[in-house]
Amino acid sequence: MSKYYSLKQxxxxxxxxxxxxxxxxxxxxxCFNYGLGIPMEEKLIGKYGGPGWYExxxxxxxxxxxxxxxxxxxxxxxNYFAKLAIPxxxxxxxxxxxxxxxxxxxxxxxxxxxxxxxxxxxxxxMVETFYNKGxxxxxxxxxxGLYTDNELHWWGTSGQWGMDDPGKGKNDTNLxxxxxxxxxxxxxxxAWVAFLQERYHTIERLNxxxxxxYEAFEDLLWIKEYRTVESVYEQDxxxxxxxxxxxxxxxxxxxxxxxxxxxLILGCRLVGTSTPDVVLEVMGRYVDVMxxxxxxxxxxxxYLDRAYGITGKPMMITEFSFGAGRSAGFDLITNxxxxxxxxxxxxxxxxxxxFVTQAARLPYMVGSHWFAxxxxxxxxxxxxxxxxxxxxxxxxxxFAEAVKATHKQL
Numbered sequence: 316m317s318k319y320y321s322l323k324q325x326x327x328x329x330x331x332x333x334x335x336x337x338x339x340x341x342x343x344x345x346c347f348n349y350g351l352g353i354p355m356e357e358k359l360i361g362k363y364g365g366p367g368w369y370e371x372x373x374x375x376x377x378x379x380x381x382x383x384x385x386x387x388x389x390x391x392x393x394n395y396f397a398k399l400a401i402p403x404x405x406x407x408x409x410x411x412x413x414x415x416x417x418x419x420x421x422x423x424x425x426x427x428x429x430x431x432x433x434x435x436x437x438x439x440x441m442v443e444t445f446y447n448k449g450x451x452x453x454x455x456x457x458x459x460g461l462y463t464d465n466e467l468h469w470w471g472t473s474g475q476w477g478m479d480d481p482g483k484g485k486n487d488t489n490l491x492x493x494x495x496x497x498x499x500x501x502x503x504x505x506a507w508v509a510f511l512q513e514r515y516h517t518i519e520r521l522n523x524x525x526x527x528x529y530e531a532f533e534d535l536l537w538i539k540e541y542r543t544v545e546s547v548y549e550q551d552x553x554x555x556x557x558x559x560x561x562x563x564x565x566x567x568x569x570x571x572x573x574x575x576x577x578x579l580i581l582g583c584r585l586v587g588t589s590t591p592d593v594v595l596e597v598m599g600r601y602v603d604v605m606x607x608x609x610x611x612x613x614x615x616x617x618y619l620d621r622a623y624g625i626t627g628k629p630m631m632i633t634e635f636s637f638g639a640g641r642s643a644g645f646d647l648i649t650n651x652x653x654x655x656x657x658x659x660x661x662x663x664x665x666x667x668x669x670f671v672t673q674a675a676r677l678p679y680m681v682g683s684h685w686f687a688x689x690x691x692x693x694x695x696x697x698x699x700x701x702x703x704x705x706x707x708x709x710x711x712x713x714f715a716e717a718v719k720a721t722h723k724q725l
Contacts, residue, residue: 319577320402320459322603322629328678329629333402334456340675341459341682342722343389343404344380344703345634347396351706352693362708369395376688377401380703383715384722389684390462390584390633397450404581404633404684405452406462407444409567412436416493416503419468425490426467428562430502437463437570445574453575460579462606462633463567466586469560469594476589478611478654487591488552490559499536508535510555553593560597568601582606584633588618592625599626604681608634610651612666614673623679632674632683637666638700643690643711648699651686663700664717668724675725685718 318334331339349355349372363371373395388396388403396403413426413436426433444461445452452458470476471489497504512532515521522528525543529535541548568580582598585607598605605628609615619630638652639645642659657663667685674683690702703718704710 317577318456320456320579322579322681324629329681331459331681339386339402340725341387341402341404341631341684342385342671342725343387343633343682343684344385344688345389345391345684346687346689347376347380347388347392349689351689352691352696352698353706355706355708359708379710380688383703383719384725385685387459387682387684390465394448397448397452397455400457402457402459404459404462405444406465406584407437407440407571408465409433409437409440409463409570410467412439414502416490416497416501417468417472419466424468425471425493426563427494427497427501427503428559428566429506434566434570437567441570441574453577455578458578460581460603461571461575462581462584463571464583466608467583469585469591470589474589476587478587478609478615486589487593488549488556490591491552491555494555494559495541496539504536506558507555508532510558511535511551514551514554556591557593557597560594564598564601579603581631581633584608588615592621595622595625599628602626602628604628605630606633608632608651610635610654612637612655612670614670614677616673616677619677619679629679629681630677631681634684634686635670636686636701637663637670638690639663640700643700643705645690645698645700647694650697650699652699652701660711660713661717663711663714664721667714667718668721671721671725 320334321332323330323332331341333339349359359372360368386402388401390404390406392403410426410433413433414430415424416427417424419425426436469490470486471493473492474486474489494503494507511521518529518532524547527542571580580602581604582602587609605622605626607630609632623630636652637655637657638648639657639659640648648656655666657666671683674680687701689704690700690706691697692706703715
């Protein structure tokens, strides 16, 4: 038996299995740190007592959060926790330094997977993850697995992301349009035109099916809006989207396995119901777990059932949250919690119980990770009642009790 986490399916039910052979359902907390967007050190030093305060703060937080029934350090925990024998997941962020084809939140958009900078960026992220943390993560039996990125915009600049299925065709090929709008010398644009040349062989054949009059494939490099037959063009773009997905998942998987052959690949933290089916088809051949983030009051079961049918892989909800507004001291809420705004802490608890219970009932679900440890207070970035704790380092007691009761029931 391997000493590392694996997956098993018993009577149709998926679960993680730890190195001792014990089934494990992951209940995690994202952002296990005190990066709230406002200075916290002075406050925490005062509370936890001078030299050694950080270790005391960390121990206190681990004890309290475990007492609520959480069992996993989810994405973006402080490096300090990497050395602790606590179940954990880590995001590598392979695309951060790649050339991009669009813009997105989190400081980067979707990578040009055909440009050499993409593989170089993935290697750079691997070195940071496996060699700059002070521990040998590749040999860490408490590490469940790794995400390769966070919330890439597979639906493209003009697509729609959301918490309910946007409908067939809404997001299928918008990402390809982003590649088509790249300059003629971009690797992604060259890959698109090379794909067309391989698909049609001659410009005459392309013109026949596109009802166009181009003189050479090279013409298509500098053109960003084509004369074409829409139904044919849509199929071309769908096929190219498969190639984009194949390139992304193949490159990230091959590079990750150069550094770590032991741990599960947890996907790239999809967001909402917006990832096209052809991407899911390709992803299912590479990842061990489909990770997806939701900001909704209900788990979108119909979408997830379909996604499971496509990928055949177990799933984990790797980010969700509910937050109050003025009753929690916030006159502004940004990012996902805008969609899951509630009136008070009682409603936060009720919403948590419903969502986590719905997720746990799904036979392919292997965990759910709450966002986040603390509320956020950056008025120019992330702000809102996301936390288990407020900015005074106090648990939201009514919410915390509901979380604890939910976990006990599970």
